[in-house]
Amino acid sequence: MSPRPPTVSRRRSISDPLAFALLPPPNETPAEREQRLRREAEAKKVNDDIDDMLKAERAAQKKRKEVKILLLGQSESGKSTTLKQFQIIHAHSQFQAERSAWRAVIYLNLVRSVRRILDAITLDESDEESPYGGPRSPTALLPATRQRLPELATLKLRLSPIIAIEEQLIQQLACSEENDTRIMLPPRQGSPEFGQRGSGEISVRTGVNWKQAFAKFKGKRPTGEGNILPRNDPNDPIHVLHACADDMNTLWNSPLIKDILQQRRIRLEESSGFYLNEITRITDLNYVPSDDDVLKARLKTVGVVEHSFSLDKGTEKGVDWKIYDVGGARNQRQAWAPYFEDVNAIIFLAPISAFDQVLSEDPNVNRLEDSLLLWRNIVSNKLLQKVHLVLFLNKCDLLQMKLDNGVMLNQHMTSYGDRPNDYDSVSRYFRNKFAALHQSFSPNQDREAYIHLTCVTDTRKTSEVITNVRDIILKENLKDSRLI
Numbered sequence: 001m002s003p004r005p006p007t008v009s010r011r012r013s014i015s016d017p018l019a020f021a022l023l024p025p026p027n028e029t030p031a032e033r034e035q036r037l038r039r040e041a042e043a044k045k046v047n048d049d050i051d052d053m054l055k056a057e058r059a060a061q062k063k064r065k066e067v068k069i070l071l072l073g074q075s076e077s078g079k080s081t082t083l084k085q086f087q088i089i090h091a092h093s094q095f096q097a098e099r100s101a102w103r104a105v106i107y108l109n110l111v112r113s114v115r116r117i118l119d120a121i122t123l124d125e126s127d128e129e130s131p132y133g134g135p136r137s138p139t140a141l142l143p144a145t146r147q148r149l150p151e152l153a154t155l156k157l158r159l160s161p162i163i164a165i166e167e168q169l170i171q172q173l174a175c176s177e178e179n180d181t182r183i184m185l186p187p188r189q190g191s192p193e194f195g196q197r198g199s200g201e202i203s204v205r206t207g208v209n210w211k212q213a214f215a216k217f218k219g220k221r222p223t224g225e226g227n228i229l230p231r232n233d234p235n236d237p238i239h240v241l242h243a244c245a246d247d248m249n250t251l252w253n254s255p256l257i258k259d260i261l262q263q264r265r266i267r268l269e270e271s272s273g274f275y276l277n278e279i280t281r282i283t284d285l286n287y288v289p290s291d292d293d294v295l296k297a298r299l300k301t302v303g304v305v306e307h308s309f310s311l312d313k314g315t316e317k318g319v320d321w322k323i324y325d326v327g328g329a330r331n332q333r334q335a336w337a338p339y340f341e342d343v344n345a346i347i348f349l350a351p352i353s354a355f356d357q358v359l360s361e362d363p364n365v366n367r368l369e370d371s372l373l374l375w376r377n378i379v380s381n382k383l384l385q386k387v388h389l390v391l392f393l394n395k396c397d398l399l400q401m402k403l404d405n406g407v408m409l410n411q412h413m414t415s416y417g418d419r420p421n422d423y424d425s426v427s428r429y430f431r432n433k434f435a436a437l438h439q440s441f442s443p444n445q446d447r448e449a450y451i452h453l454t455c456v457t458d459t460r461k462t463s464e465v466i467t468n469v470r471d472i473i474l475k476e477n478l479k480d481s482r483l484i
């Protein structure tokens with residue numbers, strides 16, 4: 001015989017009407033008790049089933065209202081810049097508040113360009129002539145130019161404080177009160193990696209608001225939101241940069257330097273983080289980066305960085321957008337796959353101006369070939385067959401500049417043959433090439449790949465593209481969830 005429920009609980013529950021109503025009747029027989037318990041168990045199961053149903057419905061509802069976008073593409077394709085454009089459109093006040101934090105990155109980009117010029121005028125005998133008596137390196141200087149190098153000695157000396165500034169900026173960006181330094185430093189002189197291709201960039205690590213990490217180094221006097229450099233501090237790099245501004249301008253505008261860079265085949269205008277045409281403005285003591293400056297700033301991504309936006313307008317009301325920005329260098333790509341299962345759309349960036357460049361992580365691989373291969377892998381991936389694909393054929397401004405300067409596509413891609421070397425023909429050729437790969441290799445023949453020719457540093461044009469892409473993704477997504 002089962003024991004009766006303890007009288008203590010009966011007494012305690014008298015004051016609670018619900019508990020009182022649920023109390024077993026007095027003098028309940030064991031058979032009645034068994035029946036009651038069975039009834040209660042059945043009722044609980046029905047209750048649990050309803051709870052589960054509601055939970056599943058809520059999850060489905062939530063899923064419908066969340067759009068996840070993955071930004072993919074090789075390193076320096078423009079993924080982080082595209083993310084900045086999303087921020088400009090959908091989180092502009094936050095973007096503006098953080099603009100000052102980019103000042104150090106912009107200085108570092110400028111200093112790096114100056115250092116590249118100084119390196120180019122520094123005579124390195126082994127660079128000029130092969131130690132084995134073989135042919136000269138293709139980037140060696142003409143003898144007449146070499147003879148003129150001493151003319152630059154004074155300027156070089158006057159610019160030496162710039163090198164110290166580079167060190168200081170790197171320290172400032174990397175230094176952390178916590179032990180887990182989140183900013184990855186380029187290798188130092190003397191380290192085994194120093195001088196290796198692709199190893200000279202400073203990068204930002206996954207999932208970290210580096211701007212906040214930087215904000216710790218505001219110095220003693222607060223200098224405004226997100227401002228990481230203590231501007232009033234005499235140690236602020238701005239003072240040295242400001243003092244060296246004229247010399248930097250002289251260096252960059254010197255015909256001899258232009259000659260040397262041409263002979264060395266260094267095209268700084270096309271490289272990331274190029275500010276040499278704006279030295280006076282950037283080195284002004286009261287300089288605050290503009291939106292365009294931030295879009296041009298180069299900071300390599302390592303890992304995957306997530307950003308969320310809530311849209312509260314029109315048809316997009318209540319839709320949460322999650323955008324994942326990944327590192328595109330070869331050693332970063334293994335981090336992409338875990339995001340494939342759950343993503344609604346991919347924006348793939350292929351910088352089509354890079355047809356005459358090689359990967360910085362592997363000088364044997366042409367950058368455009370790498371983009372084509374990567375695109376092919378993405379479009380043919382079965383896991384991604386339901387994912388909407390948007391392709392940005394990016395850096396169209398640089399493509400135009402290159403073609404206008406006479407760089408011939410067919411010298412780098414023989415398949416181009418003798419077609420005209422103008423922007424319209426070349427961009428159409430690339431569009432068809434990427435579209436054909438999608439058509440041939442997509443496991444989902446109903447899927448359309450939306451292709452745009454872009455320059456994601458241009459806010460006006462990119463804002464139109466982003467609005468268009470957003471509408472398409474939203475429409476496709478609603479179709480998927482059978483809302484329309």
Ligand SMILES: Nc1nc2c(ncn2[C@@H]2O[C@H](COP(=O)(O)OP(=O)(O)OP(=O)(O)O)[C@@H](O)[C@H]2O)c(=O)[nH]1
Nearest residue numbers: 076077078079080081272273296301328395455456
């Ligand atoms: N001129 C020009 N520059 C661009 C364009 N898109 C991006 N850039 C610049 O190219 C550089 C690299 O862009 P990022 O957005 O950092 O490239 P990423 O794909 O995020 O690179 P990783 O983080 O290394 O994977 C930055 O300095 C950008 O300002 C473009 O369309 N035109």
Ligand SMILES: [Mg+2]
Nearest residue numbers: 079080300301
């Ligand atoms: Mg990036």
